[in-house]
Amino acid sequence: MKCKIISLFLLMHYGLLHAFPQNDSLLERLNHTIEQASMYDENKLRQINLLRAELVSTHSLSLREQFEICQQLYEQFKVFKFDSAFAYAQELKSLAEKMRDSARINYAGVKLGFVLLSSGMFRETGDYLAVIDVHKLPDSARAEYYALKSRYYYDLSDYSSDQYFAPEYTRLGGACIDSALVLFKPHSFSYDYNYGLLYQKAGNLDSAAYYYRLAVAHKDLTVHQTAIATSSLGNIFIRTGKKDSAIIMMTIAAMADIQSSTKETTAMFILASLLFKEQDVKNASRYIEYAVADASFYGARLRKVQLSAILPIIEGEKINTVEGQKKMLFVYATIVTLLLLALVWLAIIILKQYKKLQSAQQTITAAHAIQQEINEKLMEANKIKEEYIGYCFQINSAYLDKIKKFKKLADQKLSDNKYSEVKYLVNNIDLKDEREQLFRNFDRIFLRIFPNFVTVFNSFFKEEDQIKLKEDELLNTDLRIFALIRIGINDNVKIAQILEYSVNTIYTYKTKIKNKAIIPKEEFEERLMDIKAL
Structure with a gap:
């Protein structure tokens, strides 16, 4: 709560x-925000261009003024684009050196260290942090330095993730945060957040959550x-x-x-x-x-x-299936091994039967491979069967409820001699909507079994010939035809009945799609059937 x-x-x-109204989900809001991402980026670039224009303006700027503008540009880029942030951090250092300002030189080193660490360049980050003279930094920059150094050690700990180096990196990161906390204003965002980080890395998750909640609750x-x-x-x-x-x-x-x-x-x-x-x-x-x-x-x-x-x-979802196959392979391997031992024993006793036994061994091996392939197909078929049986029961149950409600209402109208209202009830049944709901349910259950179906199917075609789904579509008619074929419905008549098209239309759809494929027509349905279930 x-x-x-x-x-x-x-x-x-x-x-x-x-x-957004209050009852819309967070994910819908996130999707909307993603659609507006370019607008936020354009606003960012607009601010950047204004600062750049100010930096190259015709009137002369002092080194201090140039430093301040470059610092603002660095702040705009530091979590936006690495190479630009790095370039402005270097410019900060260059300007500080021209001013012979040791505090600013070391401050620029902190900024360089931040972008290098953000990019994952640990060695280079360590090099820059090593040459910073922390005593020449003001308190605010010194706190920033220690916070950065703690993140550097914590990232090294996460990256190494071993029992030898990681604990020492974690200890060093904690020591740096301790130094930063002395300099942060008590109960400020940086203070609460870094306390949360300290406890998180120490494994005290309850205290970490407490301080992170304090950080989240700040109003400014x-x-x-x-x-x-x-x-x-x-x-x-x-x-x-x-x-x-x-x-x-x-x-x-x-x-x-x-x-x-x-x-x-x-x-x-x-x-x-x-x-x-x-x-x-x-x-x-x-x-x-x-x-x-x-x-x-x-x-x-x-x-x-x-x-x-x-x-x-x-x-990860495939691990259970793989483990099951490994167990089956182990059983078959054991059986084959026993059979081979038996063949060797029989070969020693009955030398004349050796060639026949060798032939039998090859037959068994081939049968094993065939059986394995059959078992895999049976496992997939069982998965499809289980999903679609459940799906059919659910759909039938829903339709039975609708029929029950319709019958009850119709009986009531007939008992009241309201025949015109009964006719209205019948005419009010929206078969098109029911059919679309049926297709949506089919699409949903099919993609649960074959989540990669659309991606793999599109790989059969050139990019310009690939099927592009609308925002609210899971499958379309083209994909449904081949989805039905994938679950074992190959008869054009049955497919036409399910999708409510003519047989000729189904044949035309299939032919048109196969003609666009980049794989041979004779291999098309074989490749289709190779699309794996989850």
């Missing part, structure tokens, strides 16, 4: 509820700070098994990242992995693609590595 109250406050406070947060705090709180919820709360926090963080044009982020791809585990394949796919695009735009090497870690999650 506390999480939902905090999330509602954030949505209202930062304008994330704009253009920037949108970027909102993203940082909610994403961190979401990570605590993930580690404590509160998946619903984690999804809420990561969704808010992802929206805030988009609104602040933050490309160096983790919230979106963490949200994608959470939704994939909840079998929301459509949104998970959209969000992981967006996260990959952001990481590539920013130039974040570390984020690209982290994104590659989500692939095992996508494959």
